[in-house]
Structures are given as C-alpha cells and as structure tokens.
Amino acid sequence: MKNMTLSNIAKACQGRLILNNHHDTTIKGVEIDSRKIEKDYLFIAHKGARVDGHDYIETAYTKGAIAVICEKAPANVDMPYILVNDSLTALKDIATWYRMQLDIPVIGISGSVGKTSTKEFVSSVLSQKYRVLKTQGNYNNEIGLPLTVLQIKEEHEIAVLEMGISDFGEMHRLSNIAKPDYCLLTNIGQCHLENLGSREGILKAKSEMFDFMNKDGSVILNGDDDMLSTIPQVKGKIPLRYGLSPNNHVYADNIISHGLLGSSCHIHIKDEIIPVKIPMAGRHMILNALAAAALGSVLGLTNAEISQGIEQIRPVSGRNNIISTDKWTIIDDCYNANPVSMKAAIDLLVMADTRQVAILGDMGELGLKEEYLHKEIGIYAASKNIDIIICLGKLSSHMYKGAKEILVSNNDRLFYFETLDGLIEALPSILKKDDTILVKASHFMGLDRLVEKLQA
Structure with a gap:
C-alpha cells in the first residue's frame, strides 16, 4: 500500500507508535475483524456494541498482523502498536490520508x-x-x-x-x-x-x-x-x-x-x-x-x-435476485425496502406469467408517516391485481388494512402475519407449484431466512 508505513499511519491518525523501531514497515492491508487478518495487515481494535476488538489483539498478531491500532495498551506484547483516543476516528483519519496518496x-x-x-x-x-x-x-x-x-x-x-x-x-x-x-x-x-x-x-x-x-x-x-x-x-x-x-x-x-x-x-x-x-x-x-x-x-x-x-451484469443476493427452483420462482429482494423500491418490486412481480405471490414486510426509518406509507403500499399492491398478498410484521398491519380496502370481497387473496415463524408455518397451505414469489422488506425483518427456506 502506497506510503503506508507505520510512522505515516501514526501521523495520519495522531497516534503514538510504540516499538517504533518498525517505523518504516509497510502494511499490506487493514481490518477491524480479527478473523480476516492476513500476514502484514494492520488490525484496528475497537469496542463495538457486542464485541471488544481489544480482546482479539493477541489473535490478530498470531494470524500475522504487523501492528495494531488500539485505545489501551495490550498486555505482554512485544509487537508494534499505535495508541489512539478513538479507534474508529483513527480508521477514518487513516483512510482520508491514504486517499490523498x-x-x-x-x-x-x-x-x-x-x-x-x-x-x-x-x-x-x-x-x-x-x-x-x-x-x-x-x-x-x-x-x-x-x-x-x-x-x-x-x-x-x-x-x-x-x-x-x-x-x-x-x-x-x-x-x-x-x-x-x-x-x-x-x-x-x-x-x-x-x-x-x-x-x-x-x-x-x-x-x-x-x-x-x-x-x-x-x-x-x-x-x-x-x-x-x-x-x-x-x-x-x-x-x-x-x-x-x-x-x-x-x-x-x-x-x-x-x-x-x-x-x-x-x-x-x-x-x-x-x-x-x-x-x-x-x-x-x-x-x-x-x-x-x-x-x-x-x-x-x-x-x-x-x-x-x-x-454481463449479474444480480446481487437480496436485490432483484431471481432464483428458479423445481417448485417456484423466487424474486429475492429482501435486503432493504422503502416505498419507492417496494413499488418497483411489485411492478416487477406483475411481469410474471404465473400465479403471483407478494410477501411484503415492514419498511424501517420512515418517521411519523410510517403508518400511512405502509397503508399506501398495501393499496398499491392490491391495485395491481396480484393473486396473493401476504403482509408480515407489526407495521405491515397497516399495509394489510390498505390492501383490504381494495380487496373487500377477495379476502382469500390477502393474509397477515405478525411473525416470520407464523408465516413459515402457514406457507405450505398458501403456496402452489410454479408460483412466482416476491420477498421484500427492510433488512431487519430477516427475510433472507425465508428465502433460504423457499430455496430448500
């Protein structure tokens, strides 16, 4: 990596290089996950919500890390490390400096x-x-x-x-x-x-x-x-x-x-x-x-x-990824969702020439209008004459209500489940062979698990 010596890195993040007899050593990569460390990498130890990277400093050195950036001095270490006030700020400062090279x-x-x-x-x-x-x-x-x-x-x-x-x-x-x-x-x-x-x-x-x-x-x-x-x-x-x-x-x-x-x-x-x-x-x-x-x-x-x-473009998992199985076709679009992308996914499902099934889950971070925007999606899906609409999640109860306003006399086409486990249990009685199934929701809904079940 161009100019990425330990001394330059320490200057870039305003850190203190310990064991600076290695100041001219050049790193080959940077990681915050000790499992991904390779020989001559720099490991950045930071305290996350669930894991403290400082607990994995020894592991990083064992896997070949040439140095560590940390907020507290590691015990019993005779390898170079750079002490900083905040590891994630240091990461951004180093990347900013490196971009200039x-x-x-x-x-x-x-x-x-x-x-x-x-x-x-x-x-x-x-x-x-x-x-x-x-x-x-x-x-x-x-x-x-x-x-x-x-x-x-x-x-x-x-x-x-x-x-x-x-x-x-x-x-x-x-x-x-x-x-x-x-x-x-x-x-x-x-x-x-x-x-x-x-x-x-x-x-x-x-x-x-x-x-x-x-x-x-x-x-x-x-x-x-x-x-x-x-x-x-x-x-x-x-x-x-x-x-x-x-x-x-x-x-x-x-x-x-x-x-x-x-x-x-x-x-x-x-x-x-x-x-x-x-x-x-x-x-x-x-x-x-x-x-x-x-x-x-x-x-x-x-x-x-x-x-x-x-x-030559190919789809990415969770984003308009069309999966064909011997039972049905799955439109895997479950990585994220908002009103615009939800409508686009529904429009895509309508292109299928088989029975169409929309499994639509909660959309996150919509603020004060979240109930209205979920209801609007339910109305939109129902207006597209989709064969089966399945709404999943607490917020999607409003999606269900919106769809129900359109499908007043067709409730056999509309389902609501509060939990994913409840949906998975009921799906065998809802789905039919050769269905085209759209799976769409925000990432926190965990519908990648549903896509795996459908594939299996």
Whole structure:
C-alpha cells in the first residue's frame, strides 16, 4: 500500500507508535475483524456494541498482523502498536490520508434507491477497460467506506464507492474520506425520513457528497427525478443527466420488456445509439444501465465496451435476485425496502406469467408517516391485481388494512402475519407449484431466512 508505513499511519491518525523501531514497515492491508487478518495487515481494535476488538489483539498478531491500532495498551506484547483516543476516528483519519496518496479516479454513488445495483452496473461497465475496485456487501457507511478505500491497491485503476447515509452530516464526512472525482446520485425517495424529515431534507443530505468533490470533477444525476432536477449546476458545471426522457444527455428508447428475463433498448449518448440487452428486469434496471453508460462515456469507453458491460451484469443476493427452483420462482429482494423500491418490486412481480405471490414486510426509518406509507403500499399492491398478498410484521398491519380496502370481497387473496415463524408455518397451505414469489422488506425483518427456506 502506497506510503503506508507505520510512522505515516501514526501521523495520519495522531497516534503514538510504540516499538517504533518498525517505523518504516509497510502494511499490506487493514481490518477491524480479527478473523480476516492476513500476514502484514494492520488490525484496528475497537469496542463495538457486542464485541471488544481489544480482546482479539493477541489473535490478530498470531494470524500475522504487523501492528495494531488500539485505545489501551495490550498486555505482554512485544509487537508494534499505535495508541489512539478513538479507534474508529483513527480508521477514518487513516483512510482520508491514504486517499490523498492515490491518483486514480474515484466514483461516489448514492441515492435513496438503487445504490448497490447501480454500483454493480457501473463496475461491470468500467471493468471492460479498467481494473476496478468496488464496494463489497454493505460496506458503505462510516466504517465500511474507509475500509473500502483502504482496499485500493497499486493494481487498481479506478474505484467505485457506494455511499450510504441516514442523517445529516454523514455524507459530508464520507465525502471528506472518498474525495470523489465523479458523483452519481440515483434518486431522492423516502428513505430515512425518521432523521431527514422530508425529501427536501434527503436531497440536502445526499448533496453533501459534492462538498469534497474534486474541483474538476463531474456530477451525474437521474434527470427523471423531480428533486435532482432542481440542481442546475455544481461548482460551476452543469450535471450530466440520464433517464428515460429524451431531454436527458443520456436516454433510452425502443424499450422492449422480456418479462423477468430483463429488457432490451437503445441507449442514446450524444449522437450515437447503443443497442443493449439488460439481463435484469424492471424499469429501474434500465435507469441503472443508463447511469453506467453515462459514466462509461465520460471515462472513454467504446460503445461496444459499454454494451458488453451492461449485458454481463449479474444480480446481487437480496436485490432483484431471481432464483428458479423445481417448485417456484423466487424474486429475492429482501435486503432493504422503502416505498419507492417496494413499488418497483411489485411492478416487477406483475411481469410474471404465473400465479403471483407478494410477501411484503415492514419498511424501517420512515418517521411519523410510517403508518400511512405502509397503508399506501398495501393499496398499491392490491391495485395491481396480484393473486396473493401476504403482509408480515407489526407495521405491515397497516399495509394489510390498505390492501383490504381494495380487496373487500377477495379476502382469500390477502393474509397477515405478525411473525416470520407464523408465516413459515402457514406457507405450505398458501403456496402452489410454479408460483412466482416476491420477498421484500427492510433488512431487519430477516427475510433472507425465508428465502433460504423457499430455496430448500
């Protein structure tokens, strides 16, 4: 890792290096999980809600850690360590300093819905020309983002960083670490209303990404989003806009749906047309492809490379992941949920040409309007003429009430369960062979367990 000697690391986080005869030693990686430590790694010990990393310092050294960052001196240790006041602050300070040593383009991606899918599209496209480092899993917060930055190695030519927030100020801090050259915002929906209050608040919080953007950087926005359309320029430059409307710089037409198999369309960039096949279904996936095409064009990819990158995209577990078994088809979209993504998932289910079953669970962090927004989803699902609607969770009782207003005389199509165990017990009597089953809820509902049961 470039310039990552123990002495430089200690300076970056304002720590005190003990056993500094190793001050010129260079680390090869950084981890906060002792189970993932490899030879010559730096282990950052911090006290979490359930586990204190200081209890695993000896384990980290045994696995090959070259040094440890800690808040209290470890006992009986003759290896280097760096004492700091706060380990997680040190992690962010180190990542911020390390980012300044890098001379590769960094792309920051955020938005209320579709961050991860857009990141996957962008990474797939850019990997046709560059060696790409992308955010893995849910490493998009104030712990995950610095760890991702610290995974960038000499062989990488570009980094694609997902940036997730739930309150004001978080994006400002993430932007300070990432210092993106390109800022991409997918949309402004109704996530984290509990903290951010309104869509205007969400826009303000997401726009903090621009605070530390490279002065010569570029902003890419979903031009079809009503809130993002209110941003006329950023740091004196007009954003590059993508969307389905031909008013955007990058747009799509001649769209043909292939059901759950995806869609095909023509992507327009400047005066050129790129025919593409998108192997993931839904209107939102076309928008993700357009975002990737926009970035690809800015970063010098050919039309053939853009098309190939889009066609090679594969779903991520828990996000529009279509699983076929010998009994039924499962739409695994249970990683997260909010009103916008919930409606998009329902629209996707409607494309199925079999009996349709929607298993819809609670959505989190919606603030004072949570009951109303859950009821609205129930009404929306019922209006789509879905064969079976199953509402799961305490908040989803309001979803059930909303659906019941539409399905007054069709209660055999509507079910409510407060607990997942109760649903799992009842499912064999509800489901039929060849059903297409949507599983959608916020992550805290634990519906990945249900997806595993359905697969088994």
